[in-house]
Amino acid sequence: MEQTINNRILQSSDDEFIINVGPQHPSTHGVLHLQLRLDGEEIADLKPFLGYIHRGIEKMCESLTYKQFIYLTSRMDYLSAHINNQACCLAIEKSLQVEVPERAKVIRTLMAELTRLASHQLWWGSTGLDMGAVSPFFYAFREREMILEIFEETCGSRLTMNYCVPGGVMNDIHPDFVSKVKKLIQQFKANIHEYDELLTGNPIFQSRTRGVGYLPKEDAISLACSGPVARASGISCDVRKKEPYDAYDRVEFEEIIASEGDCFARYRVRMKEMLESMKIIEQLIDNIPAGDYRAKIKGIIKPPAGEYFQRVETARGELGVFIVSDGSNKPYRVKFRTPNFSNLAALKPMSLGAKIGDLVAIMASLDLIIPDIDR
């Protein structure tokens, strides 16, 4: 016990000191606990402590049926709740070998891209907030609110919608869906210049992010980073491109890759990804095929024994759902390979030698969602 407690504390010399950031701290966006060894303002060592919001979702899944456990995954990365649900549904569909109707595929993809847009907008706002600029947060929420309203109309909830079900989607899209999405895109395009004026072009913001939190490509690979974090370091890793699922094989979009690997590169990758998401939505919104929105599947899902894996691209990176089935109506084992869990590991190599202010910028650029790490 003594030993384990000692393991939990960083050792420091006389002219350094240990500071605990979190679990309650404004910039950790949740209950991340970091222990820093500081040399003045510079970070000499960093150690993350997790588990403050560990709910044992993987264990809970083992006692829930296949239909039931999907709703739990919205509570992992709550900002890409729909994409998490989608990943589970895709894995289950794969196991049952159900063909999802075209309409459902397109609706899911649209929803996933809207989720990504909403998530990135929240990230943009909170990045500004972390840097000390409060106003961007509210400007970001304006467009995000429109997206959430669209969700509310179609799915009934704003964040954890549980809209995906194995075989399709829960209910058909709202009659206003198409017109509202078009209006959203129009307004977003009209307002995107404000994002640039407030943060992107701001010299203070640029000096806070440029060259800060450099993550070389080799490190990003070795740390299994994914999503915008990896793409900003020059790794092509977009699952939507590599293994297109749902309707991603019929849309054209660009995988945004930057090579700088610093916070500003990650910022720019996400900003451009928003535009790419918009492109995907624009391509699909006019071509939602008619037909069923939900394939008929049995009330009790019993996938044949075996292993099933599905990966998707959430707003933060690659989410892998690994289901081991023993043929019963409950999964034998479910493993979620969550993007933030791996991205968190990149925090230490990035922030060694940086200042406390940089740590905040780095965390903002990683866009950590703590429940996704702890699960």
Next chain:
Amino acid sequence: MMQQNGFEQILKSIFPEITLSKCAQFNAIELKPESIYAGLEKLHQQSDLKFDMLVCLTAVDRVTHIEVLYHLRSTFNGYDLIVKTALVEQPYELQSVVPLWRSAELFEMEIYDMFGISFSGHPDLRRLFMPDDWEGFPLRKSYKTTDVADNYLDSHKLLLNQQE
């Protein structure tokens, strides 16, 4: 398919007596726990494969044994490979692969926490999610919990009684 054959050949050249199986949609091989590090090192170094990314590391409790799965990916040629190993007798122990992939650090901590597999050579092996003094390893099948729904239902009944 051509790629598949080539991939199989390269694997065969490294591990002569291995059989290629499938795990989900990926190729999978099974290695002995004793030789897991050496095998993974080969996969990591081999210039044709170069599995430079450990995408995921997880374990499945199969009751008779614990199966550890290494999901490797190569960013050069896009190969995915799952390396399985079965741990039969307690205490479960494996050699840490942190020297090969740094992402293993957190994954191994999680597996240590959830399955009680200790990884020798890990720089900072501690319980990641559970408290230090937690007893048992939650994701093992022998770790009994009340059913989620039952658990809720109990509290529900309790509240119902209060109401009356």
Next chain:
Amino acid sequence: MNAVKRYFSSIFNAIVALLKGMRLTGSYLLHPSKILTQQYPENRETLYIPERFKGRVYMPHDENNEHNCTACTLCQLACPNGSIQIISKNIELPDGTKKKVLDRWVYNLGSCTLCQLCVDACPSDAIVMDNAFEFSVYNKSKLIFDLNRPGSKLKEKKTEPQV
């Protein structure tokens, strides 16, 4: 000389970029019509709530105080967190046969995650998601409701809606 030029141009560009940001916030200050905040309790009448909004599970009753629930407990089985408990009773029909009917449809809003799986599972459309959302109470046990109204009974099926 070049360095001096760069020094001053960096200052100039920085000031221009900062002024752009100030122009943006300043323009919002001068346009109060763009304010998005709503004054919640006052605007209850004008509040927009989409008809699909999931506020709680609700059991519609018709004018004869009849509902559709057959007490099949499919919703109870579908619920991932045990928020539903169906208490049924056996009654004797006039022709002498016994029939299981709904006694209480107990719903725990406190543990409900509004996932809509029960509504999805219901074969007879007895339950729907309702828009109501103001449920704050001081005691958790007050979050448990009986969804079927007192004295309600199963709707007689006049025409079998066989499809």
Next chain:
Amino acid sequence: MITWIGNKLTEIFGTTLAPYVGYVLIGFAIITLVVLMAVISIYLERKIAAFMQMRLGPMRVGKWGTLQAFADVFKLMLKESLTPAQADKQLFNIAPYLVLTVSFLAFAPIAFSPSLQLWDLNIGVLYVTSVSSVGVIGILMAGWASNNKYSLLGAMRSGAQIVSYELSAGIAILTIVMMSGSLSVSGIIQSQADGWWIFKGHIPAIIAFVIFAIASTAELNRAPFDLAEAEQELTAGFHTEYSGMQFAMFFLAEYTNMFIVSMLGTTLFLGGWMPLHIAGWESFNHLMDKIPPFLWFFGKVFISLFMIIWFRWTFPRLRIDQLLKLEWKYLLPIGMVNLVFGAIITWLGWIL
């Protein structure tokens, strides 16, 4: 009326005691005025911030939330002031009083109107700058005594920051002092009777004004220079451990300091209580003279306050090394060169 109060006091307390009672009353009046202004500026700041962010801001207490700031002060007064067990108790409890006292002291030489000036010190401007820099000692005390690493870091940052920015603020003030040839507040205002320094001081005065604006915002520990309390980094910096009225004192001190800086800036660059005159527009000038000097002064003060608020709600925060870089690489060299130019202009007598 003042003589009437004076006579009444002499009647009640006798000749020896009356002046002291008078001083107490004057002090009380000033403190009330200052606190009132601070509270008003808190409300203004919240409203301006809200409007900039497409929000309504406080709306519940009073019409349009006008009484919100008073309600907050009242709430903070009722709250218990906690002292951490491991804190240096004396220092911890003195610090907020010191900070607030210092910011009140700096009001002494400020001229609100030609007749309303507490103390026309002949080195008034020097007095304000020197007294207001004592405040950093209070901040350091608070940070050190809290026995909290966040507080300590915040206090140290604040120390480094204020000491650095004092220099360029001083140099900017010096430019005007040199042009007007006076250190007293009334003297500087009188020298602007024929035009404010920002208009007649050519480019050096304008540059000095910009430098003064930046440096004084930094001295105030306000965004974008609020590193001492950087919320996202140090939770609340030096006042993390303070609660209740002690916290309110830091809060009030921040807003009173905002006032002092705005008043100083107004006095130095914007002509104090002098009305706006444009050469040749006689009727316009006459009309401007009709507005009482008191209103002129506060109008200008609130405009500069608004600028400080506007900065805060637009810009992200700097990092500590960038903050010091801005001071030592940009503001100070420019300020010094500017001072020389200002001296040349003054020497040549080019002032309009």
